[in-house]
Amino acid sequence: MRKAAFIYSTELERYRYPPEHPFNVSRAAKVRKVLKSMGLLSGDGRSEVLPESAERIVLKKFHSARYLHALQNASKGKWDNQALDMGLGTGDCPVFNKLYEYSILACGATLTGANLILAGSADVAFNPSGGFHHAAPEHASGFCYINDVALACIILAEARKRVLYLDVDVHHGDGVAYAFYDRCDVMTISFHQNPRTLFPGTGFEDEIGKGHGKGYCVNFPLPIGTYDEAYLKAFNAIAPPLIAAYNPDVIVLQLGADALAGDPLANLYLTNNVYVEVIDSLLNFNKPILATGGGGYNVDNTVRAWALAWTVLCGTDISQDKNPPVGGVMLGSTEWQGGLRDRELAISQTQRETVIPKVEATIELVKAKIFPFHKIKS
Numbered sequence: 001m002r003k004a005a006f007i008y009s010t011e012l013e014r015y016r017y018p019p020e021h022p023f024n025v026s027r028a029a030k031v032r033k034v035l036k037s038m039g040l041l042s043g044d045g046r047s048e049v050l051p052e053s054a055e056r057i058v059l060k061k062f063h064s065a066r067y068l069h070a071l072q073n074a075s076k077g078k079w080d081n082q083a084l085d086m087g088l089g090t091g092d093c094p095v096f097n098k099l100y101e102y103s104i105l106a107c108g109a110t111l112t113g114a115n116l117i118l119a120g121s122a123d124v125a126f127n128p129s130g131g132f133h134h135a136a137p138e139h140a141s142g143f144c145y146i147n148d149v150a151l152a153c154i155i156l157a158e159a160r161k162r163v164l165y166l167d168v169d170v171h172h173g174d175g176v177a178y179a180f181y182d183r184c185d186v187m188t189i190s191f192h193q194n195p196r197t198l199f200p201g202t203g204f205e206d207e208i209g210k211g212h213g214k215g216y217c218v219n220f221p222l223p224i225g226t227y228d229e230a231y232l233k234a235f236n237a238i239a240p241p242l243i244a245a246y247n248p249d250v251i252v253l254q255l256g257a258d259a260l261a262g263d264p265l266a267n268l269y270l271t272n273n274v275y276v277e278v279i280d281s282l283l284n285f286n287k288p289i290l291a292t293g294g295g296g297y298n299v300d301n302t303v304r305a306w307a308l309a310w311t312v313l314c315g316t317d318i319s320q321d322k323n324p325p326v327g328g329v330m331l332g333s334t335e336w337q338g339g340l341r342d343r344e345l346a347i348s349q350t351q352r353e354t355v356i357p358k359v360e361a362t363i364e365l366v367k368a369k370i371f372p373f374h375k376i377k378s
């Protein structure tokens with residue numbers, strides 16, 4: 001039986017980004033509510049765990065003291081041009097009341113998960129309030145202030161674990177990729193919308209790491225309109241062979257749900273059935289998995305995707321889920337009223353003809369650039 005920890009504190013509900021901002025902190029609470037109503041938060045090895053806020057000494061493993069000081073001051077209303085230079089107080093990364101407390105608790109939840117895995121107390125840990133992959137050591141970026149996922153990878157690597165970081169958020173996981181760009185003890189793989197068409201404008205095929213890290217940073221840019229079949233073609237060609245060759249001790253999975261069709265900030269066309277396939281593929285490696293949330297700006301679709309991801313991570317049988325509605329627990333989504341899985345989307349011939357050749361070309365390019373470092377035959 002898999003020991004699975006859902007990491008959450010209702011204290012996280014006390015903080016919020018300004019109302020006009022797309023990042024909705026209530027998603028995690030909604031995931032918990034859905035899972036609770038379905039009886040999927042307890043029993044069969046599943047438990048809820050309260051997070052601890054990340055300590056300053058730990059945050060300094062990635063962030064500079066100067067930045068943390070500015071973040072804490074901004075959070076108390078003391079904000080200046082120096083803070084703005086570090087990305088604090090922009091449209092993307094606004095300053096809001098108790099921003100610091102929120103950030104260190106959301107980050108602490110991911111680190112709590114990492115520590116449960118290191119202690120052998122969990123095989124799977126999920127922090128739906130985490131996944132702030134854009135934050136840089138001295139810069140807030142893309143709605144992210146404290147990079148919980150980079151810090152989790154650092155802590156796991158310090159414990160001499162080989163870490164595989166997989167990022168399926170629609171945006172390039174730049175903060176994490178660059179944190180380990182010259183290291184081979186943390187491999188980063190990011191599947192994201194082509195950076196020519198989306199923030200943060202990085203994550204091209206030729207960004208493959210440097211020095212000891214060459215071949216350990218993997219980027220797969222996806223064309224606009226990428227749908228399930230095309231995504232899985234890319235994923236299955238690249239990720240499982242690399243993970244098998246790398247043979248990690250632990251997997252960190254950033255599960256941003258903004259690649260789903262209908263996300264207001266991006267242009268991919270996935271259903272949450274992709275996440276089932278991705279997680280199933282990772283579970284085949286039989287390694288501990290630390291999963292986090294991330295982007296996802298259609299709230300109902302994101303909540304359903306993360307609730308579904310948790311059930312798959314826990315090994316719950318969801319084979320019946322595509323069929324009848326489960327009574328009384330559904331979200332008011334316009335897309336679907338029955339079960340956690342999305343229904344399949346119709347794909348036009350034009351969409352197939354546009355997307356598939358681009359994906360196939362990128363598969364060959366990524367294989368050519370990365371596989372030789374790992375002696376994988378393509």
Ligand SMILES: [Zn+2]
Nearest residue numbers: 169171258295
């Ligand atoms: Zn994103």
